[in-house]
Amino acid sequence: MNIEVFGPQHVDGLGAFAAEMGPGELAVIKEDIGDPDARAKWAADGRHCRWVALDRGEVVGFGALIPLAGWSSHVGEIRVVTRPSHRRRGLGTAMAGHLLGRAIVGGLAKVTVEVVAGDAGTLGLFEQMGFRPEAQLADHIRDRNGRSRDLVLLAHDVEQVRASLDSTSAADSLYH
Numbered sequence: 001m002n003i004e005v006f007g008p009q010h011v012d013g014l015g016a017f018a019a020e021m022g023p024g025e026l027a028v029i030k031e032d033i034g035d036p037d038a039r040a041k042w043a044a045d046g047r048h049c050r051w052v053a054l055d056r057g058e059v060v061g062f063g064a065l066i067p068l069a070g071w072s073s074h075v076g077e078i079r080v081v082t083r084p085s086h087r088r089r090g091l092g093t094a095m096a097g098h099l100l101g102r103a104i105v106g107g108l109a110k111v112t113v114e115v116v117a118g119d120a121g122t123l124g125l126f127e128q129m130g131f132r133p134e135a136q137l138a139d140h141i142r143d144r145n146g147r148s149r150d151l152v153l154l155a156h157d158v159e160q161v162r163a164s165l166d167s168t169s170a171a172d173s174l175y176h
């Protein structure tokens, strides 16, 4: 498995991945990976803030690290989706770890992720990685079927991770 910056060569593969997901799940992910126009736009995005995981050439994971603007320009928001056929094998954790690494290298201080309230498995994944819930926002998600859900905002203090890396030789392998 390898992780690459999302580009034009991955647009159709990500579409095939989206087609494997049920409409219920596609309705509640923030990145509309089922929309061909959105995929084409991301492929042309010069910020290079989206990545795919490939298994023998097949797109099996997708992740984004979206830098926020203005007074939150020290914060990045991550989004991770893995192909249903490849779940519970550590891929979601690997994608999220990749995005955290990019955030550290990119100088961000804080990384957030938004999870649908009640999705214990996904909340557990991010909490195992050091994210902590900071807020629950009522009816903050309206999915593509018009149904409202609460949203849990989790955050990771990546500045602290960078500070501890800076004091070790691990920083050399991460930064170079």
Ligand SMILES: CC(C)(COP(=O)(O)OP(=O)(O)OC[C@H]1O[C@@H](n2cnc3c(N)ncnc32)[C@H](O)[C@@H]1OP(=O)(O)O)[C@@H](O)C(=O)NCCC(=O)NCCS
Binding pocket: 025, 029, 078, 079, 080, 081, 082, 083, 086, 087, 088, 089, 090, 091, 092, 093, 094, 113, 114, 115, 120, 121, 122, 124, 125
């Ligand atoms: C959340 C998601 C990315 C997890 O992907 P994954 O490839 O299955 O993740 P991992 O295999 O790394 O899971 C790591 C751990 O998280 C927990 N976990 C993940 N999904 C779980 C589930 N459905 N039920 C219970 N625990 C779960 C488990 O502890 C798991 O470890 P285990 O398999 O050894 O028990 C995937 O389910 C997905 O794409 N969901 C839809 C999009 C989404 O909600 N993204 C998150 C917000 S952006």
